Amino acid sequence: MKKILAFIIFSCILFSCNNKEIDRPNVILIITDDQGFGDIGYNGNTKINTPNLDNLANESIRFNNFYVSPVCAPTRSSLMTGRYSLRTGVRDTYNGGAIMSSDEITIPEVLKEANYKTGIFGKWHLGDNYPSRPSDQGFDESLIHLAGGIGQVGDITNYFQGNKSYFDPILWLNNKKKKYDGYCSDIFTNEAINFVDKNKSERFFCYLSFNAPHTPLQLPKKYYEMYKDLDPEKVSNQDKIIMSEKDIEDAKKVYGMVSNIDDNIGRLLKKLDELGISDNTIVIFMTDNGPQQRRYISGLRGLKSDVYNGGIKVPFYLRYPRIFTEGQDTDVFSAHIDVLPTISKLCGLNLPDNRIIDGIDLLSNIKKQNRSFFSYWTRRLPELYNNVSVQKGDYKLVGNTDYNSPITDFELFDITKDPYEKNNLIEIKKTKASMLKIEMDSFYNNLIKSKNLIDQPRIIIGTEFENPTILNRNDAGGERGIWAQNEIYGFWRIKMMEGKYNFKFKFININQSSGEMLLEIGNKTFKKSSIVDNEGYISMNDININKGNYNIIPTFKTDRKNILPFWIEVNKI
Numbered sequence: 001m002k003k004i005l006a007f008i009i010f011s012c013i014l015f016s017c018n019n020k021e022i023d024r025p026n027v028i029l030i031i032t033d034d035q036g037f038g039d040i041g042y043n044g045n046t047k048i049n050t051p052n053l054d055n056l057a058n059e060s061i062r063f064n065n066f067y068v069s070p071v072c073a074p075t076r077s078s079l080m081t082g083r084y085s086l087r088t089g090v091r092d093t094y095n096g097g098a099i100m101s102s103d104e105i106t107i108p109e110v111l112k113e114a115n116y117k118t119g120i121f122g123k124w125h126l127g128d129n130y131p132s133r134p135s136d137q138g139f140d141e142s143l144i145h146l147a148g149g150i151g152q153v154g155d156i157t158n159y160f161q162g163n164k165s166y167f168d169p170i171l172w173l174n175n176k177k178k179k180y181d182g183y184c185s186d187i188f189t190n191e192a193i194n195f196v197d198k199n200k201s202e203r204f205f206c207y208l209s210f211n212a213p214h215t216p217l218q219l220p221k222k223y224y225e226m227y228k229d230l231d232p233e234k235v236s237n238q239d240k241i242i243m244s245e246k247d248i249e250d251a252k253k254v255y256g257m258v259s260n261i262d263d264n265i266g267r268l269l270k271k272l273d274e275l276g277i278s279d280n281t282i283v284i285f286m287t288d289n290g291p292q293q294r295r296y297i298s299g300l301r302g303l304k305s306d307v308y309n310g311g312i313k314v315p316f317y318l319r320y321p322r323i324f325t326e327g328q329d330t331d332v333f334s335a336h337i338d339v340l341p342t343i344s345k346l347c348g349l350n351l352p353d354n355r356i357i358d359g360i361d362l363l364s365n366i367k368k369q370n371r372s373f374f375s376y377w378t379r380r381l382p383e384l385y386n387n388v389s390v391q392k393g394d395y396k397l398v399g400n401t402d403y404n405s406p407i408t409d410f411e412l413f414d415i416t417k418d419p420y421e422k423n424n425l426i427e428i429k430k431t432k433a434s435m436l437k438i439e440m441d442s443f444y445n446n447l448i449k450s451k452n453l454i455d456q457p458r459i460i461i462g463t464e465f466e467n468p469t470i471l472n473r474n475d476a477g478g479e480r481g482i483w484a485q486n487e488i489y490g491f492w493r494i495k496m497m498e499g500k501y502n503f504k505f506k507f508i509n510i511n512q513s514s515g516e517m518l519l520e521i522g523n524k525t526f527k528k529s530s531i532v533d534n535e536g537y538i539s540m541n542d543i544n545i546n547k548g549n550y551n552i553i554p555t556f557k558t559d560r561k562n563i564l565p566f567w568i569e570v571n572k573i
Contacts, residue, residue, distance in 0.1 A: 024114060024347050025320065026281040028196075028206045028268070029107070029339070031079070032261055033072060033123060033149070033214040036291030037313055038236070038298040039258050045296055047235040049226060049259045052266035056285055058327045059319050063362070066316035067335045068289055070305045070377040070387070072148060072214075073098035073125045075288040075336050080106040080126070080137070082340035082351070082359040084374065089452035090126065092379060093148050096477030096493060099459070101452040102131035105352045107340050108138030111205045114349055119195040120144060122188040122209035128154065128475065129459040130466035135175055139207075143173050143191050147474035149214050150184055153484045154474025156506075156567050166218035175466070183220050185212050185257070189264035193271050200275045208268070213257035215292060223256035230255070235296045243294055251295040279321045282346060284339070287314040301421040307375045307389040307398060308421050320346070333391075335373055338362050374443035379481055381453070382444060390440040391415060395429075397436035407433050458549060461570050462497030468571035471552070482564070486510070490564040491551040496521075498547040500573045503540045505554055505565040507532050515558025519543075522550045532556075536566075542573070 037043055041050045042057040069075040073093045074085035081088055081104045088104050091097040108118035119141035120134045125148050127133060134142035147154025151165025157177060158165040166184045170177055180187045192208045212219075232251035233241045243251070265285070272278040290311040291297060292304045302308030316334065337359030344351050345361040360371070376388040385399030398411040398421075412426045412433045426433055447453070461469045471492045476482040478490040486509065503519060514531040517538050530538045538556065556563040 024203050025322065026204050026277060027111070027343055027347065028208065028281060028283045030208045030265060030283070030285045032210045032287045033212060034289065034292045034304060035213055035258060035287040036297045037300055037315060038296040039254065039291065040315060043298050043315060044236045047230055048255045050262040052262045052269065053285065056265070056269070056283065056319060057317050060317035060327055061324055062327065062329050063316040063318070063334045064329055064331050065333050066286070066314060067312045067373060067375070068314050069336065069375065070289055070307055070311040072288045074377065076125055078336040079339050082337050082357045084337065084358050084447055086382070086447040086453050087356065087450045089457045091381060091453065094154065094474045095379060095481050096475055098125055098148065099132050099457040099475060100126040101457045102136060106138045107343060108205055110340065110344055110349055111347065112138055114347065115203065117199040117202055117204045120207040120209060121192040121195070123211040124209070127457070128472060129469055130463060131460055132457060133175060141174065141195060143171055143188065145169065145171055145211060147472060149211050151216060152474070154472040156470060156472050163216060163218065165216065185210050185260050185264055189267060193268055196271060197275065200277060210261055212261060213254045217250055217253035217257065219253055219256045219260060223260045224253060226259060227252040227255045232295055238299055241296055247294045250293040254293065254295065283319045285315065285317045289314065299420050305377055307377070307387055309419060312375055332362065333371060333373065334362050335359065372439055374440070382448065384441070384444055385410070388440065390436055390443060392436060392439060395432055395436060397433055397440060399440065407437060410437065456493060458493045458495045460495045462499050462501070462572040468569050471568040471570065473566060486563045487561050488564050491553045494552055495549050496545050496547060497572070499545065501543050501545055502571045502573060503543065504569040505538045505556070506567045507536045507556065507563065508566045510536065510563065513558045515556055518555045518557065520553035521545060522548065
């Protein structure tokens with residue numbers, strides 16, 4: 001009865017939202033990085049200290065069957081657009097696969113149609129250059145780090161800080177570098193609170209996207225002290241988890257990082273109360289995928305990168321006191337693609353009508369269960385049948401096999417009865433599995449033809465919006481995963497405006513080596529005999545480029561080695 005009454009109220013308020021702008025709610029979307037389903041007290045972890053998240057869960061609609069992608073950038077693109085990541089051009093976390101097409105319409109862009117103020121604080125991971133930065137995709141205010149994580153190879157401002165990259169970082173405030181003091185999660189929360197305070201009299205969308213507890217596992221000492229004596233193998237009423245010494249140490253650090261996040265969420269929620277805007281503010285909490293390291297995960301199978309539930313099932317809490325006066329549970333199937341449609345409906349706004357929206361408004365479709373959900377992840381384009389799954393109704397088909405494998409090489413689970421995916425039903429339900437395989441093939445054949453996947457997003461160089469442009473390793477493609485290697489082939493997909501350019505190539509771990517710098521742009525190759533200077537740079541200046549789409553392929557040839565720059569700075573003169 002309570003649920004029925006809640007949805008009657010919900011419908012009335014939606015009608016009001018469509019007619020009175022003043023009735024539209026504020027929206028705060030909080031997402032954490034690599035925090036698993038079991039890294040919260042509410043989900044059965046008796047040792048982790050998360051009182052604010054636990055209280056938020058108690059006050060929220062708890063979507064107990066909520067799913068995301070197995071890794072972070074695909075999840076974030078689906079979250080922002082309501083579309084499967086392949087439609088957006090995002091297929092990976094790096095290797096040139098984490099740039100979202102600029103033609104996508106995002107949550108902040110939808111809300112800006114109703115004059116919302118929009119801000120992002122933390123991790124973006126959908127493109128570090130024009131036209132895919134947060135400022136290009138609907139955010140009025142942005143404070144982010146580059147690449148997938150603070151201190152990763154693509155994060156050129158913090159990479160050289162090593163094991164201290166989470167402290168006193170250099171971040172990007174509205175596309176300009178700025179040095180901050182303190183711990184990263186505290187900094188992002190401080191700025192989110194300032195944004196909320198500044199826009200308290202208007203409607204706002206605040207996207208607080210923690211990069212913690214992603215590796216490197218760095219945290220303030222007081223939070224490590226909270227768990228230094230903990231045995232993470234036994235943190236619940238379930239059987240003891242077998243963990244390596246490294247797993248145990250990592251779990252202590254992760255729990256400390258999560259407790260820090262919890263304290264910061266508490267500060268943000270307290271600010272809403274102080275400002276008197278809690279009742280009309282939607283607060284959503286979720287995580288982007290399962291844990292990277294082995295630890296308690298509420299009994300689920302698999303980790304980050306897996307299509308098993310341990311990799312893709314995450315907590316999702318939606319608090320909206322104006323409509324829902326107490327916490328509720330729902331087992332409706334739900335996913336990251338549903339967030340944009342749900343927020344749009346709650347705010348009385350229309351979805352874009354010129355593209356496929358894969359998600360649904362969860363609250364209006366609370367009883368809609370029989371839908372299909374496709375999940376995959378590889379470092380390359382998706383492959384049949386490599387780490388791929390499809391779920392429909394009670395059943396989930398998992399493929400970790402070859403293209404020509406028989407149906408008996410797949411796994412079939414009744415997720416309702418067996419959420420831990422222990423009982424493979426493939427031998428006794430081959431017909432059901434074959435039907436789901438047809439569904440899987442249909443998803444694959446549709447998504448693999450996506451325009452933004454076939455013509456992958458390009459960084460645009462030489463515009464008034466970004467000059468100079470720094471091309472980092474996160475966005476470089478190549479023969480294999482591009483990371484911190486020196487001797488590796490790599491390139492950047494770009495679109496250049498016509499003009500004259502200067503190039504600076506940054507190298508690391510090369511001590512004033514001499515050789516020949518080669519720069520391929522389209523069908524032209526520019527050469528320069530040079531030496532790497534004391535700061536690790538080689539420059540090539542006054543290069544005329546015609547407007548067009550190109551691959552930039554830089555190579556420094558020395559001592560029979562072909563070395564890829566760590567990053568490239570391109571300046572239109």
